[in-house]
Every structure is written in C-alpha cells, then in structure tokens.
Amino acid sequence: MRKTAADPKGVLSGAHFLDGDHAIAEGALAAGCRFFAGYPITPSTETAERFAERCPGVGGLFIQMEDEIASIAALVGAAWGGQKVMTVTSGPGLSLMMENLGLAVMTETPMVIADVQRAGPSTGLPTLPGQQDMMQVRWGSHGDYRIIALSPDSPQECFDLTVEAFNLSETYRVPVFIMTDETVGHMHEKVVIPPAEEIMVVARNLYDGPKEDYRPYRFTGKDVAPMVRAGDGYRFHITGLTHDERGYPALTPAQNVKVVTHLIEKIDSNADKIIRLEEEEVEGAEVLVVSYGITSRIVSRAVQLAREAGIRTGTLRLITVWPFAERRIRELAGQVRAIVVPEINYGQMVREVERCAAGQCRVVSVPHCGGAVHDPDVILGAIQEACQ
Amino acid sequence: MSTAFDEETFRAESPMAEFLRMERMPHIWCPGCGIGTVVNCFAEAVKKSGIDMDKLAVVSGIGCSGRVAGYVKLDSIHSTHGRAIPVATGLKLANPDLKVVVVSGDGDIVGIGGNHFIHAARRNMDIMVICINNFTYGMTGGQVTPTTPQTANASTTPYGNYEYPFSLPFLADACGATYVARWTSLHARNITKSIREGLSHKGFSFIEVIAPCTTLYQRRNRLGDGMDALAYYREEAEVDKEVDTRNVGIDFQGDITMGRFVRREKPTYLEAVNERYANVLGDEYQLYGMTTPEREEKERREAEARAKAQALVEDEEARLMAEDFGVDEEGLG
Numbered sequence: 001m002r003k004t005a006a007d008p009k010g011v012l013s014g015a016h017f018l019d020g021d022h023a024i025a026e027g028a029l030a031a032g033c034r035f036f037a038g039y040p041i042t043p044s045t046e047t048a049e050r051f052a053e054r055c056p057g058v059g060g061l062f063i064q065m066e067d068e069i070a071s072i073a074a075l076v077g078a079a080w081g082g083q084k085v086m087t088v089t090s091g092p093g094l095s096l097m098m099e100n101l102g103l104a105v106m107t108e109t110p111m112v113i114a115d116v117q118r119a120g121p122s123t124g125l126p127t128l129p130g131q132q133d134m135m136q137v138r139w140g141s142h143g144d145y146r147i148i149a150l151s152p153d154s155p156q157e158c159f160d161l162t163v164e165a166f167n168l169s170e171t172y173r174v175p176v177f178i179m180t181d182e183t184v185g186h187m188h189e190k191v192v193i194p195p196a197e198e199i200m201v202v203a204r205n206l207y208d209g210p211k212e213d214y215r216p217y218r219f220t221g222k223d224v225a226p227m228v229r230a231g232d233g234y235r236f237h238i239t240g241l242t243h244d245e246r247g248y249p250a251l252t253p254a255q256n257v258k259v260v261t262h263l264i265e266k267i268d269s270n271a272d273k274i275i276r277l278e279e280e281e282v283e284g285a286e287v288l289v290v291s292y293g294i295t296s297r298i299v300s301r302a303v304q305l306a307r308e309a310g311i312r313t314g315t316l317r318l319i320t321v322w323p324f325a326e327r328r329i330r331e332l333a334g335q336v337r338a339i340v341v342p343e344i345n346y347g348q349m350v351r352e353v354e355r356c357a358a359g360q361c362r363v364v365s366v367p368h369c370g371g372a373v374h375d376p377d378v379i380l381g382a383i384q385e386a387c388q
Numbered sequence: 389m390s391t392a393f394d395e396e397t398f399r400a401e402s403p404m405a406e407f408l409r410m411e412r413m414p415h416i417w418c419p420g421c422g423i424g425t426v427v428n429c430f431a432e433a434v435k436k437s438g439i440d441m442d443k444l445a446v447v448s449g450i451g452c453s454g455r456v457a458g459y460v461k462l463d464s465i466h467s468t469h470g471r472a473i474p475v476a477t478g479l480k481l482a483n484p485d486l487k488v489v490v491v492s493g494d495g496d497i498v499g500i501g502g503n504h505f506i507h508a509a510r511r512n513m514d515i516m517v518i519c520i521n522n523f524t525y526g527m528t529g530g531q532v533t534p535t536t537p538q539t540a541n542a543s544t545t546p547y548g549n550y551e552y553p554f555s556l557p558f559l560a561d562a563c564g565a566t567y568v569a570r571w572t573s574l575h576a577r578n579i580t581k582s583i584r585e586g587l588s589h590k591g592f593s594f595i596e597v598i599a600p601c602t603t604l605y606q607r608r609n610r611l612g613d614g615m616d617a618l619a620y621y622r623e624e625a626e627v628d629k630e631v632d633t634r635n636v637g638i639d640f641q642g643d644i645t646m647g648r649f650v651r652r653e654k655p656t657y658l659e660a661v662n663e664r665y666a667n668v669l670g671d672e673y674q675l676y677g678m679t680t681p682e683r684e685e686k687e688r689r690e691a692e693a694r695a696k697a698q699a700l701v702e703d704e705e706a707r708l709m710a711e712d713f714g715v716d717e718e719g720l721g
Contacts (some may be wrong), residue, residue, distance in 0.1 A: 057673070
C-alpha cells in the first residue's frame, strides 16, 4: 500500500480543545475523506455537524440522508465514485446499517463508520454511554464475514484512530468501525493535530493496467484487488450476490467457499499486522484487566487502587477490538490467575476472552447495563475477589 | 439441412454487443417479460443520445428488474433490495461527471425503497429512475406490491388485492420530480425517446414502464400470455400529456393513461448546494477541488450539451413524422 503525506487542505494542524465526536470529523478530513452521508442520532451527531461545516472549505460534500440505511448505501456508491467515505451513528442507526454493511463487506468497499455507543436496547438511554454494540458490529449483518473495529479512549485517539481506520479500510477494502461511546464522544480534551506531512495516509489503490484486464476481485485471502473509479472507462460490475473475479454473479457453493474464505482470511491472516494493544505491567501480574474504550480510563483508577492494596495487576487495552487479540490473550491467560473484564454491557467481549483463555485461568466479567461508566470500586472489588 | 448454431458468432454479431455483457447471455427473464424491451430501448436511447458510455452508470436493486445492472456493459452496481437510489445518489455526488441511471422494479423502488424514492425526488437529485412496473414481486413468486391494482390476485392476496395502490407518476410529481413519464412496454419508441430526454434532463427524472409478468401476474390472473398483455396495452393505453397526475391511477385491466406528464426546470441537488455555498462563502468554496469559476464554466458547458441533445431528439422526431412512420404524433408527446 502506498502511504503518502496527508493533503494539507484537510488538516487542521495545531493544538485544539475538542470533544471526541469533533475529533473524529477532523481525523476523517485529515485522512482524505471528502464524502460524508449521515443521519442525525445522539450522541454521534456532532461529527456530522462538524463535517458539514468544514467540507465546503476543503472540497468535500456532506449529505444528510433520509435514514441510516440510505447513508451507508450512499457510501457504497460514493466509494466506487472514487471518494474516501464515512458516516457516524449510534446503536439504533447501526442496527439499520446492518443490511448494507453486508453489501459493503461483500463488494469489498472501503468505508469508515463511527459508532458513538449509547445504552440500549431500543431507544434506551440516548444521551448516556454504553458499550453494547460490540457484538452487533462483529456479527450483526447476516452471513460470515470479518470487519475491523478500533476503540478510542480519548478525543486524541478519536483523531488518531480515525486516520488509521481509513488506512486499514483502504488496505483491506473492508468497512472499519470506530467503536466509541457517549462519554468519549462528548468529552473535551486537548487534541494535537500534527502537520500534514507527519500524517501518513494510504491512498486509494487504483488500477491502471489495460481496461479489458481489470478484475475488481481476487480471492487470495491475503490481499485485495485494486479498485477503479466509475467514469474512468473500466465498466466494472459489483454485486451483493456471490461473484467471480469479474464481479459477475457466480451462484455456486464452490464459489461461495472462495468468496467467504477470502473475506475472512484477508483479515485473519493479517490480524497480527492489524491488531494494536496497550499493555501495562503484565509481566508477573496475578490479575490482568482487559478493557477498551472509556472503560480503560476507569480501569486505570481501579488498578492504581489494586496495586496500592498489594495486588500485582496488569492491564491490557484493546485498541483494536476486532479482529480480537486471540493469540495474546491466550498467552497471557497462561501467565495470570485471573482475567477481569469490565465493560459497559452485560458481558460481550468477555465471551471472547473466555474462549481464548480456554480454561487456563479464571475469567471474571464486570458487567454494567449502561448509562454510566463503572464505579472504580466495583472493578477493584472484582480484582480483589479474582485473586483470592 | 441444418445450420450449426455458433454461440460465439451469435454473441459477437449481436446488435447489442456494444451495450450488453454478451458473456452473461442468456439472461434470466421469462418469455414475454417486458424487462428486455426496456433494456433494448435503453440501449437505443444511449446510442442515439451520443452520450459517452464511459460516463454512464447503472444501479439496480433486487428482483427481476434488478438484474439489468448485471447485463449492461457500463459501470454498474447491483445493490440491495430497495437501496439502488441511495447508492446512485452516492455515486453521482462522489463523481458529478457521471450520468447515473437506476433501473429496478415496482416492489424495489416504491415498496421497500419508497422512502429513498420520495427523498431523491424531493432533492431533485440528478439521476434517472426507470421503474419497470409489472404489479408483482416476480423474483419471489408473485406477491402483491404497492402498485398492484385492487382485486388483482397475487400469491399473498389469494382472494384478490384489497389495498389501495400507488399511482407512480402522481407520487413522483408530488415529491418534486422534474421529469415524469409513463409508457407501456408496447410503446418502445416512446420509452426510447423518454430515456433520451431523461439522459439530457437536469434533475430527477422518472420513467414508469408498465410491463407484463407473464409467469406470475398474467397467469395467476388468467390474463393470457405476453401477447395478450400487449393487446391489452394497445386497447387500453392512451396518451394524455395534459392530464393532471392525480388522475392517472390504474384499475385492474382498466385504462392506462400514458405520456410525458411533467417536465420542469429546477436547480438540482448539487446546483442548490453550489449556489448556497457560493453565496455564503464566495471563492473560498470548492466542490471536489473545483473553484467557483471552474464550476461555473463546467455548468455552462453542460447546459450547452443538454440543449444540443434535446435538439437532436426533436430533429429526429420531425424526421420520423416526415417519413410517416405510422406512429401517432400524440404518442411521441
């Protein structure tokens, strides 16, 4: 993949005081995103609003669509029209996007979707935080596939990870999610946007060979075919049906093996390159706390208290939540007595941790039904109990 | 005496070879189906319009008509059920040089995709939507659609339809479409002309083509085959281009009012965007890297091209009349 410095036009270099939602919009503009289709939903709307305000000055376009179904559908069209594209939403909107998430996955269309999570189910607690879409984002559309999801824990990381999300999306031709939440989304902190020349972005890998030889797909399970832009004379075809290298429908079980295996393997075989983790004091730890997003910041306090109480406690923060850090969790599960997993849901990612720990150590869920972050004492209690 | 049929030669020599992905033939449509007629008319219109086929894209949804995108030799997206219009919207806005055409069916466009249809019309999005209305969900086996006339039998209304159907030209007109026409699949010349007009029209153009589904709608309602459907169109379809779109509803096997009902000028979505931003921001405003003077120059060139295309349509109309093609002058309205 060709990495180049960001187009300075979209980069608002300098130190800013931004909330996470606004930082996502700036990350998108810095990454070269010039098309945004969205539908208002609390607590994500500020990203759309900032993009709408900023786009006419940078050669971009914002459109407020009639719903989230249309928003993600428009991204599929716009990506094949040659643009880097994004949308933002929250749980109920994410539910509506699941249909065309499948289309994006199947047609291998790059796009970035930020999910500023709130507490559900249904309308739930629209203005309060949750981390309840972690499994929906992974499994929500029908069929077998993979996506990539990153989880920022600060406005600064909202900016940084949005740039990275676009880079991953172009590299693997896959939808990439920013799984943030109401608290990070609405939290104002210092965000430093580097000079454009220091922000590396992956440009769209455009095909430039003979027109008749263009194939929108190759099913290697390792990498992806280059794309083209509508209007450049390649006369491409893409479909949500099971297809061959030309993009033509090929409705056989054998072809579905090729397509599905590729969609899964292009992510799984590159998982080590994609996954980013942040570990602290894991060597010699009795207890490991695994967390992501806003919960990681509550964990910091709980772990500080645990260490003061004499418990050797390590932390692992999932910056990349999907693909899941299977190998590392399996390794660490063999070294600690227990893994504690607090998350603002009834226990979602903890199932992955349990699967990977495979009985090597205790795995303790610290659930929360949403609407607030954990009380650090509750996590501390779980750590204390886990090491007994 | 037998002549060997050579598939390769047949494909290469087909008059449609320029326009269709011949390697994908034969298509899936049933004998007597009206979709092929519309594809033929579309090809003819594109050929006559002189439009650069590299700059023409087709987006379809799901269903029998949804397969059109897969057969045309153009940039094409076969999207999800009902979502062709928002996909086309994204494609057009990302690359405004494209002419984007949606071809799909009644269930797709005004059933599951109805919300997208009304909003694209409201925005005067610069795309063309061709809805092949066969009053049924063909691909799934003949269920009732939002356009099925009352009393008509469908697999999910086995005692006859009791719902009130949409009249598509009225719906499109009410929502703000700036070009609205209806024809039947018998009226190939009119469809072709409408598509040519649509291709050069600026804004949301909507063409409804009433077409037979012989396998399901015709058979289930004991209406005979494809030829019987065409006979019905010949008998009951009449041109009335002055008619108010409120009065063009279709009863079961009743009169079909056809014509180009609406053609009006209104800024397109992107023109409205440009105008608003340019008013407020002046030369600071850029759309996809274009400065205000560049954009104005581009708009001027496009207006010229449109005027030229329309003049060609009118010239040919006059020529056909002169040749006494046996076509009702009104019918070309």
